Amino acid sequence: MRAGLLALSLLCGSTAAAYGFVGPESCKACHPEAYQKWKQAKHSRAKDSLSPAQQKDARCLTCHSPDEADQQVPHVSCETCHGGGQYYSARYVMRDPELVRLAGLADPSEKACRTCHDASSPSLKAFDFVEKLKLIDHWSAERERRKAARPTPKKK
Numbered sequence: 478m479r480a481g482l483l484a485l486s487l488l489c490g491s492t493a494a495a496y497g498f499v500g501p502e503s504c505k506a507c508h509p510e511a512y513q514k515w516k517q518a519k520h521s522r523a524k525d526s527l528s529p530a531q532q533k534d535a536r537c538l539t540c541h542s543p544d545e546a547d548q549q550v551p552h553v554s555c556e557t558c559h560g561g562g563q564y565y566s567a568r569y570v571m572r573d574p575e576l577v578r579l580a581g582l583a584d585p586s587e588k589a590c591r592t593c594h595d596a597s598s599p600s601l602k603a604f605d606f607v608e609k610l611k612l613i614d615h616w617s618a619e620r621e622r623r624k625a626a627r628p629t630p631k632k633k
């Protein structure tokens with residue numbers, strides 16, 4: 478990934494949805510803990526809950542595999558929540574909290590969860606963001622590792 482290309486993309490980029498996906502295996506190289514947790518949870522298999530006929534039904538895919546048609550990445554994947562990683566997943570970009578967001582990294586919000594976890598999902602209980610967030614925790618392990626790797630506490 479070249480800086481010039483990034484600049485170009487920032488000039489031309491219009492919507493976050495326009496950023497290409499790199500796929501979860503690419504994120505795994507640098508975020509192994511996050512990948513493992515995601516892999517164990519249902520988002521990574523959301524499409525598999527559908528029957529073969531339903532897997533062709535756009536009404537089901539909007540939540541169970543929303544980026545497959547455009548980006549060839551099935552299920553509810555890293556980039557479904559974090560945004561397409563085409564420009565942000567280079568290491569020097571990832572390390573820069575401002576640049577990484579300019580390059581398309583999204584901060585997943587309660588509102589974003591609710592685009593799928595709404596009244597039309599089959600869950601009988603209302604979506605409780607704080608509780609549900611705990612169930613998809615794929616960040617604590619990495620944050621612990623980072624903390625341990627930094628002997629002198631830095632301000633963040």
Ligand code: HEC
Pocket residue numbers: 499500501503504505506507508555556559561562566567568571572573574577623
């Ligand atoms: C080449 C290695 C690399 C790849 C590939 C990579 N990341 Fe990162 N990522 C990092 C590094 C390094 C950080 C910064 C961690 C730190 O603060 O020490 C980071 C930070 C992050 C953060 C937190 C950023 C912030 O400022 O809050 C998120 C979220 C993230 N990565 C998601 C992803 C996703 C999703 C993918 C795949 C599309 C991905 N990363 C691919 C290396 C990578």
Ligand code: HEC
Pocket residue numbers: 519526527528531534536537538539540541592593594595597598599600
């Ligand atoms: C608005 C988003 C949305 C749409 C559209 C949607 N689903 Fe779902 N579906 C969900 C969510 C969210 C869950 C998980 C509910 C929970 O456990 O909180 C789910 C769960 C399921 C489950 C249960 C999986 C399990 O592990 O028990 C099945 C089966 C399912 N959906 C089938 C379908 C089918 C078939 C369609 C199309 C007719 C469809 N869904 C359309 C959001 C959606």
Ligand code: HEC
Pocket residue numbers: 501504505508511512513515516520553554555556557558559585586610613615616619620
């Ligand atoms: C359903 C949405 C969703 C999916 C799918 C998802 N994430 Fe996340 N991710 C989040 C949320 C929400 C947070 C922030 C949690 C918090 O700070 O409270 C997060 C946090 C992170 C962080 C920690 C950033 C930091 O500040 O330390 C990394 C790294 C990360 N995700 C990478 C990934 C990778 C890699 C994948 C796929 C293997 C993935 N995520 C899949 C929603 C998601």
Ligand code: HEC
Pocket residue numbers: 518519520522523524525526539540541543553557558585586587589590591592593594606609610612613
């Ligand atoms: C693109 C749609 C989509 C988004 C966005 C989304 N989810 Fe989901 N989620 C689903 C679907 C579909 C399922 C059901 C998967 C299955 O069982 O087939 C699900 C299942 C879950 C489950 C139960 C499954 C498990 O792993 O035990 C939790 C918890 C959850 N989601 C939390 C969240 C949170 C928190 C967010 C926001 C940070 C979020 N989801 C964003 C579609 C989505």
